[in-house]
Amino acid sequence: MIGTDILAVKKLLEAGEVVGIPTETVYGLAGNALNDDAVLQIFKVKNRPQFDPLIVHTNSLEKVKTFVADFPPKAQQLAEAFWPGPLTLLLPKSEAISDLVTSGLGTVAVRIPNHPLTLELLSELDFPLAAPSANPFGYISPTSAQHVEKQLGKKIPYILDGGASQVGIESTIVGFEEEETVVYRLGGASVEAIENVVGPVRLVAHSSSNPKAPGMLKSHYSPRKPLFINALEEVVKAYDAQKVGYLTFKKTSPLVPAEHQRILSSSGSYAEAAKHLFAYMRQLDALEVEVICTELLPEKDLGRAINDRIRRAAVRE
Numbered sequence: 635m636i637g638t639d640i641l642a643v644k645k646l647l648e649a650g651e652v653v654g655i656p657t658e659t660v661y662g663l664a665g666n667a668l669n670d671d672a673v674l675q676i677f678k679v680k681n682r683p684q685f686d687p688l689i690v691h692t693n694s695l696e697k698v699k700t701f702v703a704d705f706p707p708k709a710q711q712l713a714e715a716f717w718p719g720p721l722t723l724l725l726p727k728s729e730a731i732s733d734l735v736t737s738g739l740g741t742v743a744v745r746i747p748n749h750p751l752t753l754e755l756l757s758e759l760d761f762p763l764a765a766p767s768a769n770p771f772g773y774i775s776p777t778s779a780q781h782v783e784k785q786l787g788k789k790i791p792y793i794l795d796g797g798a799s800q801v802g803i804e805s806t807i808v809g810f811e812e813e814e815t816v817v818y819r820l821g822g823a824s825v826e827a828i829e830n831v832v833g834p835v836r837l838v839a840h841s842s843s844n845p846k847a848p849g850m851l852k853s854h855y856s857p858r859k860p861l862f863i864n865a866l867e868e869v870v871k872a873y874d875a876q877k878v879g880y881l882t883f884k885k886t887s888p889l890v891p892a893e894h895q896r897i898l899s900s901s902g903s904y905a906e907a908a909k910h911l912f913a914y915m916r917q918l919d920a921l922e923v924e925v926i927c928t929e930l931l932p933e934k935d936l937g938r939a940i941n942d943r944i945r946r947a948a949v950r951e
């Protein structure tokens with residue numbers, strides 16, 4: 635069921651159950667990160683391979699520090715600048731974190747999410763929450779409780795409803811190699827904002843086989859309908875225009891019916907576009923169309939992370 639009963643959610647989590655929780659990025663499928671049975675249940679509900687590690691969520695820097703073996707100065711600077719918020723740090727794990735959560739890796743991904751209900755929940759728990767995005771493996775991430783309900787509702791006892799996710803794309807994943815700051819997944823904290831805090835970063839986020847973030851398979855975030863990038867004219871020639879959906883950044887196209895189009899942000903705001911991206915992909919996927927077309931945004935600010943998600947969702951040769 636969907637609801638706002640934090641106490642009920644707390645009890646379920648304490649009993650080792652897995653529930654849906656809101657965050658500012660996307661909804662998570664959460665369980666007690668210190669309980670291996672609960673962690674196994676997350677992989678099972680999501681149909682996710684166990685070689686793909688989970689992010690550990692908590693509500694204070696003090697608690698984060700008990701889950702990591704080292705917290706370097708750059709991590710401290712980033713934590714102070716972005717937490718609670720859409721940033722995940724990859725750090726050497728402490729004994730407290732089991733190999734199941736990290737898929738046997740020596741690092742653990744940690745994040746303090748920025749959502750009032752989830753922060754309240756986390757403050758009442760005496761364990762952190764392991765939580766991947768609450769979508770079946772391979773599909774678009776959920777940005778509302780209803781998205782979670784639709785796909786996982788029958789498999790979990792409760793979804794905590796915190797409204798629409800305000801950021802709308804997953805957290806940026808950042809780690810450290812020697813002296814370098816490395817971005818492994820583009821996300822809700824822009825590269826520019828991160829560089830303002832710690833100086834230049836190395837981007838490995840576009841790699842399709844990235845050993846540091848094994849979950850970054852290219853097939854992630856896909857709608858069921860084929861999605862084509864920057865090819866509206868060709869697609870309209872090849873298909874009936876009535877069968878084409880169009881996801882556009884700022885303005886509609888005269889080539890396809892208006893009701894088959896979604897504008898990410900008519901004012902050209904990257905933040906607004908990110909907030910709408912996954913919900914609009916789902917809406918277009920649910921229409922009576924055969925294909926979805928989309929355009930890329932300028933490669934800056936959150937446009938980069940949005941384009942990353944669009945590319946991962948797209949049809950490739």
Ligand code: TXA
Nearest residue numbers: 659662687741742743766767804805846847848849850
């Ligand atoms: O915004 C988010 O990060 C959301 C919300 C719920 O917090 N969570 C999320 O989790 O996107 P998930 O599991 O869908 O994506 C986490 C990514 C995966 O690609 C995983 O491989 C990577 O983080 N990851 C987790 N732990 C890791 C580790 N120890 N080393 C390398 N990559 C890791």
Ligand code: MG
Nearest residue numbers: 766767775804
């Ligand atoms: Mg995910």
